[in-house]
Amino acid sequence: xxxxxxxxxxxxxxxxxxxxxxxxxxxxxxxxxxxxxxxxxxxxxxxxxxxxxxxxxxxxxxxxxxxxxxxxxxxxxxxxxxxxxxxxxxxxxxxxxxxxxxxxxxxxxxx
Amino acid sequence: xxxxxxxxxxxxxxxxxxxxxxxxxxxxxxxxxxxxxxxxxxxxxxxxxxxxxxxxxxxxxxxxxxxxxxxxxxxxxxxxxxxxxxxxxxxxxxxxxxxxxxxxxxxxxxxxxxxxxxxxxx
Numbered sequence: 001x002x003x004x005x006x007x008x009x010x011x012x013x014x015x016x017x018x019x020x021x022x023x024x025x026x027x028x029x030x031x032x033x034x035x036x037x038x039x040x041x042x043x044x045x046x047x048x049x050x051x052x053x054x055x056x057x058x059x060x061x062x063x064x065x066x067x068x069x070x071x072x073x074x075x076x077x078x079x080x081x082x083x084x085x086x087x088x089x090x091x092x093x094x095x096x097x098x099x100x101x102x103x104x105x106x107x108x109x110x111x
Numbered sequence: 112x113x114x115x116x117x118x119x120x121x122x123x124x125x126x127x128x129x130x131x132x133x134x135x136x137x138x139x140x141x142x143x144x145x146x147x148x149x150x151x152x153x154x155x156x157x158x159x160x161x162x163x164x165x166x167x168x169x170x171x172x173x174x175x176x177x178x179x180x181x182x183x184x185x186x187x188x189x190x191x192x193x194x195x196x197x198x199x200x201x202x203x204x205x206x207x208x209x210x211x212x213x214x215x216x217x218x219x220x221x222x223x224x225x226x227x228x229x230x231x232x233x
Contacts, residue, residue: 032220043117043204043224044155089154095220098145101154 002027004092006102013109019077021105023090026071030092034099035064035075038087047075047088080109113139115207117225124195125233132190132228134205140185141207145222146178148201155204161188185209195232203228 005024013019023033034049050057050064050073057064063076077084090102114137124130134144143162147155159175161167161182169175177199179191188207192199206222 034221036224041202041227041229043115043206043227046221046223049221093220098157098160099222103154106152 004100004102006090010106013080015111017080019080022074023102024072025092029094032093033073034091036089082109082111085109113223115223115225117228121229123231126196129193134188136186136207142209144188145206146190147204197232200232
């Protein structure tokens with residue numbers, strides 16, 4: 001119940017394309033869903049986060065879509081660029097509790 | 112976003128020695144700090160959660176006598192790997208959560224991560 005399942009494990013997208021990463025959770029008590037971007041040898045950086053009272057949140061080229069009934073959320077990266085090549089982690093938590101991370105998705109954007 | 116620093120960024124030590132890693136929240140007060148370790152091409156594994164002024168809560172399977180955590184102030188937490196062995200070699204990352212800077216508009220659950228510390232035990 002504490003797991004967050006992330007897919008795909010790796011993803012190759014052409015420059016300018018849309019990158020889509022999906023996550024699913026079981027624990028309906030989760031109420032905070034962030035996405036982190038991590039470059040090799042660096043710590044994760046918060047990209048965008050959402051709460052279940054909204055179905056979509058957009059910040060620049062990054063959009064989270066949230067489906068409460070399906071217990072799924074996804075990250076869309078529009079106009080993907082080579083600089084977006086990194087590992088992306090979804091996560092979930094109940095307010096005030098620890099984050100549960102997905103396994104990560106390695107994104108490569110081909111120029 | 113808020114800034115979290117770690118020191119050192121990398122360390123190489125001999126087997127049997129102890130290593131201390133510092134985690135600092137630079138522009139906010141962190142009521143809670145987390146310590147993770149990450150192996151190559153894997154996700155982050157939470158080791159422990161520490162609240163300022165109280166004992167850390169360790170995840171199942173993490174030896175609290177080996178990984179000593181101190182959270183003495185709202186801006187500093189330390190992780191000491193005692194009697195390090197080669198299997199302790201890993202990427203250690205801290206994160207901080209707590210008060211939010213005025214005008215930042217961040218969610219109160221937000222964890223800000225440090226840059227990580229690469230530990231190599233010979």
